[in-house]
Amino acid sequence: MILVTGATGTVGSEAVRLLAAQHHPTRALVRDPSRVPHSAAGSGMEIVTGDFDRPDTLDAAMRDIDTVLLISPAVPAQEIAVIDSAARQGAKHIVKITNHKASADSPVGRRRGHARVEAHLKSTGLGYTLLAPNLYLQNLLTFAPSIKQTRGFTMSAGDGQAGMVDARDVAAVAAAIAATATDHAGRTYLVTGPELITYTDVAKELGDALGHAVEYRRISPDEHRQAMIRAGLPETVAASNAQVFGLIAEGDAAWLSSDVASITGASPRSLRTFIADHLTAFA
Ligand SMILES: NC(=O)c1ccc[n+]([C@@H]2O[C@H](COP(=O)([O-])OP(=O)(O)OC[C@H]3O[C@@H](n4cnc5c(N)ncnc54)[C@H](OP(=O)(O)O)[C@@H]3O)[C@@H](O)[C@H]2O)c1
Numbered sequence: 001m002i003l004v005t006g007a008t009g010t011v012g013s014e015a016v017r018l019l020a021a022q023h024h025p026t027r028a029l030v031r032d033p034s035r036v037p038h039s040a041a042g043s044g045m046e047i048v049t050g051d052f053d054r055p056d057t058l059d060a061a062m063r064d065i066d067t068v069l070l071i072s073p074a075v076p077a078q079e080i081a082v083i084d085s086a087a088r089q090g091a092k093h094i095v096k097i098t099n100h101k102a103s104a105d106s107p108v109g110r111r112r113g114h115a116r117v118e119a120h121l122k123s124t125g126l127g128y129t130l131l132a133p134n135l136y137l138q139n140l141l142t143f144a145p146s147i148k149q150t151r152g153f154t155m156s157a158g159d160g161q162a163g164m165v166d167a168r169d170v171a172a173v174a175a176a177i178a179a180t181a182t183d184h185a186g187r188t189y190l191v192t193g194p195e196l197i198t199y200t201d202v203a204k205e206l207g208d209a210l211g212h213a214v215e216y217r218r219i220s221p222d223e224h225r226q227a228m229i230r231a232g233l234p235e236t237v238a239a240s241n242a243q244v245f246g247l248i249a250e251g252d253a254a255w256l257s258s259d260v261a262s263i264t265g266a267s268p269r270s271l272r273t274f275i276a277d278h279l280t281a282f283a
Helices: 010-021 055-061 076-088 109-124 137-150 167-179 199-210 221-230 235-249 259-264 271-277
Strands: 002-004 026-030 046-049 067-070 093-097 127-133 152-155 188-191 215-218
Touching (some): 002 167, 046 055, 055 076, 067 076, 067 167, 076 093, 093 109, 093 167, 109 127, 127 167, 137 152, 137 199, 137 271, 152 199, 152 221, 167 188, 167 259, 188 259, 199 271, 221 235
Parallel strands (some): 002 026, 002 067, 093 127, 127 188, 152 215
16 A cells, blocks of 8 residues: 655645546545545545654554655655654655755755655665656746736746656656556656746746736845745745755756656646646636
C-alpha cells in the first residue's frame, strides 16, 4: 500500500486522484479530515489523519505501508519524522520531492534543508527515489489577482529562463514511480516542462490567451523582498524567495529533462496548455 502525505496540496491531491483512478491501494494522509480531496472521497481510498509534528499519528498512518510518497512544505525536521516513522513501521521505500540543486553548502537555506533530508534518508537503508522538479507553473496563479486588477504582474527574475513544469505532471511522475517503486530505487529524476520560459514569455502567452496586453513589471530581488514583507510574508520566507528569484535571473532554473515523458509516456504540459486550463483564474 502507498501512503501519500501532503494529500490536500497541489501535487499530493493530483497524485491521490491518479492513484485512485488506477486502483492502486493507497492511503491519503491529511491533517484536517474536512479537507479530504474530492478524488479520494468516494473512491474507496483510505484516509488517515496525521500531523508531521506528531510522530504517534505518523506511526498509526504507516501501518501496512510499503511505499511513502513524501510531499510536504519541506521542513527538514518534519520530513525526517516521516522517514523515521516509515523505517520504524517497516515501510520499504520513500519517494521524496527534492531540489535539483540541493547540497549541504548551497547558499539557499531550503536547498541545504533538502540535502539534509536526503542524507538522512540514505542513512536509513530504506529504498528511495528522488524527484527534483523545476519551478511549478502553478506558482503563476499567485499573479492572478494582480493580472485581473492591473493587467500586469511584478517579478524579479529578470530574463532568466526556467523549465517550468505543471504540478499535474510532477504528480503523474510521482504516482507512476510510487506504484512501481522498486524499479526506481536509488534513482533521481528531473521533472520539467517541455520548454525554457522567461517571465516575458509568460506575459506574452497570458496576453494572447486573455486578448489584452499583460505587463511584466520588473523589480530587483531586494525590492521584491520588501514588497513580499509588506504583503505579510515572514521576513525569512521573503528573503529566501527573493534570493531564489535573483538566482533564476542568472539562469539557475534554465534546465530541462525528458524524464516526464519517459516515466509517464506522455509529453509534459506546456505553458500554453497550463494557461488554457486556468484561464478563468486570470480573466
Ligand atoms: N513551488 C515550486 O515551484 C516548487 C518547485 C520545486 C519543488 N517544490 C517542492 O514541492 C513541495 C511542495 O509541494 P506542493 O506544492 O504540493 O505543496 P503544498 O500545496 O503547499 O502542500 C503542502 C501539503 O503539506 C500538508 N502539510 C503542511 N503541514 C503539515 C503538517 N504539519 N502535517 C501534515 N501535513 C502537513 C498540507 O496540508 P494542509 O492542506 O492541511 O495545509 C498540504 O497538503 C515542496 O517540497 C517544495 O520544495 C516546489
